[in-house]
Amino acid sequence: MENKINYSRQMQKIIEQIGTQGGRTPRLLLHSCCAPCSSHCMEYLREHFLLTVFYYNPNITVTEEYRKRLGEEKRLIAAYNRQVEEQDFAGMHSSAKANPIEILEAPYDPDKWFAAVEGLEDCPEGGQRCTVCFETRLRRAAQAAAEGGFDFFTTTLTISPLKDAQRLNAIGLRMGEEYGVTWLPSDFKKKDGYKRSIELSDQFGLYRQNYCGCIFSQEKKN
Numbered sequence: 001m002e003n004k005i006n007y008s009r010q011m012q013k014i015i016e017q018i019g020t021q022g023g024r025t026p027r028l029l030l031h032s033c034c035a036p037c038s039s040h041c042m043e044y045l046r047e048h049f050l051l052t053v054f055y056y057n058p059n060i061t062v063t064e065e066y067r068k069r070l071g072e073e074k075r076l077i078a079a080y081n082r083q084v085e086e087q088d089f090a091g092m093h094s095s096a097k098a099n100p101i102e103i104l105e106a107p108y109d110p111d112k113w114f115a116a117v118e119g120l121e122d123c124p125e126g127g128q129r130c131t132v133c134f135e136t137r138l139r140r141a142a143q144a145a146a147e148g149g150f151d152f153f154t155t156t157l158t159i160s161p162l163k164d165a166q167r168l169n170a171i172g173l174r175m176g177e178e179y180g181v182t183w184l185p186s187d188f189k190k191k192d193g194y195k196r197s198i199e200l201s202d203q204f205g206l207y208r209q210n211y212c213g214c215i216f217s218q219e220k221k222n
């Protein structure tokens with residue numbers, strides 16, 4: 001059986017190293033698919049990094065759905081930033097020194113995404129179409145991270161129990177090498193991360209979609 005890499009532990013080690021080094025807080029570009037998935041990731045990472053959420057999701061076929069998810073992402077970031085302003089972390093997991101969060105929205109280009117997955121329309125969820133989808137989004141994230149001079153980049157996608165963290169991390173590492181920016185390994189679902197994202201989604205009343213994003217995943221749910 002294939003040996004799985006513990007990317008959660010790898011991230012932990014990097015964060016511990018950052019903590020012992022002192023100096024400036026590193027900048028992290030966090031690719032985010034939606035507010036519910038990013039809720040725990042942001043709550044955890046904002047204590048260790050200066051976070052910019054990168055919203056690039058051309059896989060979301062329906063424009064209204066794309067806008068709705070983006071709107072929820074912005075609403076959650078605003079709520080987190082209010083907590084920072086008010087220094088009111090009651091009820092939060094860890095409260096030490098959360099940093100404010102910024103958001104960077106990439107142009108919405110679903111045509112480009114459809115071109116990338118052409119011929120893979122009938123693949124089951126989790127198959128080759130998803131691999132191409134991950135790569136499309138993480139390539140753009142790596143490019144943005146390099147252009148913006150970020151210290152690290154990563155994605156919220158590893159919080160989903162339906163998404164293969166081994167595959168996502170392998171792609172992220174490769175994209176990081178290609179664009180000369182450091183991939184922060186992650187498996188956010190671990191250590192009750194997924195459970196925490198459900199709690200936070202309830203707490204903030206976040207819209208939780210019942211399909212991944214593309215028209216093919218939506219058709220499967222209908």
Ligand code: SF4
Pocket residue numbers: 059060125126129130133134212213214216217
């Ligand atoms: S199911 Fe999700 S990850 Fe897979 S191709 Fe569709 S949007 Fe992308």
